[in-house]
Amino acid sequence: MKEIIKVSSLSKEFGTLKAVNGISFSVSEGEIFGLLGPNGAGKTTTIKMLTTLLKPTSGSAIVAGHDIKSDPNDVRKRIGIVFQDPSLDDDLTGFENLQFHAILYNIPKNRREKRISEMLRLVELEDKASVLVRNYSGGMKRRLEIGRGLVHEPKILFLDEPTIGLDPQTRRHIWDYISKLNKSTKTTIILTTHYIEEADYLCARVAFVDHGRIVALDTPKNLKDMLGGDIVSVNIEEGMERLEKVLRTVKWISSISRRGNLLELNVKEGEKRIPEIVKLADARGVNIGSINLHKPSLEDVFIHYTGKGIREEEGNWKDVMRMHRAARNR
């Protein structure tokens, strides 16, 4: 498939902090591509560089056929963006927000009205068009922003944490809109998220971002398969050494790790292997306290690569402000 974005060793430094540290990837036309990682990993900085809001310290990127450094205006014409923080004008109506956007992108007057009503229909806000945005719910605002990002028919839509601060039900709704518009408009979508399920549900391919680098990149399925099957955790009360020794010789266990009195095994079709594990333990007189099986999630894969989960990092003043605003607006 045709490449619509090509990123080559892109870096951004803020003083001594390397926010983005030489990342490279490409995105195919029509794809939903996800950047997944904890807060502060460099996802938003990457998006800001690709959308020409920040100048890279080094490296380059071609977005929709144009270089972000030498041709920022041509890039801007061809992309749409939904920011992490709300960027609607609360004192304007939904219609006015889209109208101003259409004027800013120089859409001729005769096409403007048509595009706006099409987009309002796509995000199902036609009946709220003349309501002031301050009276919208959080989910409605998000939908309006997505619709606005599409008014000028961009080739690529960037979504920076599209469902941050939304409740689980609304989040699922937004996911449906995103996959619907990807199918119906054939727009390429790049999103950043720190929600595992979001990346898993929406993205054709996911890049794990940590400390400004891409540590893994593949389809969610391939990433999960990489771990070598399910994770079986065996809680052992006594005889850990003996059991571990035996299990190390078993072929169908692809890896073993010890964590306190837990033995974690990577096993294909784990549910079928549990009886065998119990039998092996019995034969050696090992006492098993409990056994737990779980199917690997992208989170497990992320832990595998980085040694840590995707968690909230300590907030700075910007996050605090963001929370205040979110509490007020949503």
Next chain:
Amino acid sequence: MTMEFNAIYVLWLRDTIRFVRAKSRIIGMLMMPLFFLLGLGLGLGSLVQLGSGISYFDFIVPGIIGMSLLFTSIFTGSAVLWDRQFGFLKEIMVTPNSRTSIVIGRIMGGATTAILQSILVIVIAMLIGFHVVLSAYTALAIVFMALIAATFISLGLTLGSVINDFQGFQLVTSFFTMPLFFLSDSIFPASALPVFVRNITFLNPLTYGIDGLRIALTGSGTFPVWIDLLAMAISTVIFVLIATYAFSRTDVG
């Protein structure tokens, strides 16, 4: 070119629509000039005699208009700080429009609302007893208001572009607004000041802006009107250029 005009138009229209819709904000913004009119104009005015034959109340009204223009303009301009992090400005910064047209659009929008607000202050002042002396220069009042607004919105934009944290910002704006306000011709004639301080007021654009307003509205002032106009025009150009430079150098977020 049409594109650049579009950005200016949208920013102007946005500010104007918001101003008209925000009734409570208009009333809030009128409170400070109203208290100054009552407290300084009527209260202090009953004790103060100016030698020049003009009543203290008539003298101070243009000064209070200048003050309210100064404060709202710096505030409007500096709103860029907030907007850049969280708001609508980001949406505009990623559109294919130049930073210059964003600055101009913001100044025009802010100036329009500041002028509308000042006209309301004049109406209120007239209700309390302000005498407008109609002359060939009266219409120039709008021009002076626009130039004062453009100068100080640009100053606010510059401060908002350069300073990156909110706490520091409060401090720096008052560091600018207070001297600009008191070291001008606003609430007492500069001639009452010692020569050294008086010379400082000559460096303050607001001195000429208020003097121009005073000539336009009451017919009497310190300088010839063309000096006021020239000084304000020069300061507007300088401040707009500085703001455009500062603003175009900022990154978003």
